[in-house]
Amino acid sequence: MELDLLSLSSVRSFAEVWMQRALSLDVLINNAGIYKSGEPQTFSKDGIxxxxxxxxxxxxxxxxxxxxxxxxAPSPRVINVNSVAHLEATIELESWNSKVEQGKFSGFLTYGSSKLAQLMFLKTLANKVAQQRENAGFKCIAVHPGGVGTNIDPMAYIAASIGLMFTPAEGSRSVIFCAASEDVTESLNNGFAYYSYDCKPDKISPLAYDTDACCEVWQKTMEILGVDHDYVSHLLDNN
Structure with missing residues (x-):
């Protein structure tokens, strides 16, 4: 099955093929990511x-x-690979799908902002499910795997090869822990937890506790996706 995250139509096609199988899904790991530090603001064909x-x-x-x-599934988990870069980030909603004034765009800051938005949305999703269906067993976990040498950054790959960063296999340990360990249940708050590379709970940005800010991220995200803001609530009502 092909999936290209730079194309929302590809995501929809992938999901359609999967849903035709009418299977339960125990774990979804959203692992893919890109980092564009030092490059100009660039948009996908979806305008994002x-x-x-x-x-x-x-x-x-x-x-x-x-x-x-x-x-x-009886106890489903959504695992989002996150980053400590979210801790210093802010949310600039207008820059998600609008051109930023020349000279004011920072790829590094936007990377952190994308990870913060990801975390805030995931935490909100967990809260929505927990509030409407207390015993759903639904877990949403964001995890920072540490500095990992992958092709997201060629210099990081070199650093990993000489032992200065985690190899991909080493970096996957915390992700696998979050996907499989029962210990994460003890750290859940309304269905959500954040873990670090050492497989231990860690702090998150204060913005993730700001209900209004999280609501804005939720609404902006759903608006871009063309999905009704109450989609999750309606889905839970009908299942």
Whole structure:
């Protein structure tokens, strides 16, 4: 099955093929990401800034479309690979799909913002499910895997090869822990938890506790996706 996060139509096609199987889905790991530090602001064919699309918008669309399948499972988990870069980030909603004034765009800051938006949306999703269906067993976990040498950054790959960063196999440990361990249940708050590379709970941005800010992220995301803001509530009512 082909899936290209730079194309929302590809995400929809992937989800449609999966949903035709009418299977339950126990774990969804949103692992893909891009980092465009030092590059000019660039938009996908969907009109969304590239990092925001791949790191937040597209995996969120995938999660929403696969949510019926996840809710069929007895104890489903959504794992989003996040980053400590979200801690210093802010949310600039207008820059998600609008041109920023020349000289004011920062790829590094936008990367952090995309990870913060991803985390805030995931936390809100967990809260919505927990409030409407207390015993759903639905878990949403964001995890920072540490500095990992992947092709997201060629220099990081070199650093990993000489032992200065985690290899991809080492970096996957915390993600696998969050996907499989029962210990994460103890750290859940309204169905949500955030873990670090050492497989231990960690702090998140204060913005993620701002209900109004999280609501704005939710609404902006759903608006871009063309999904009704009350989609999750309606889905839970009908399942």
């Amino acid at each position: 800034e590239l990092q925001m699309q791949v790191n937040h918008i597209a995996p969120t669309l995938l999660t929403m479309l696969l949510l019926p399948s996840l809710l069929r």
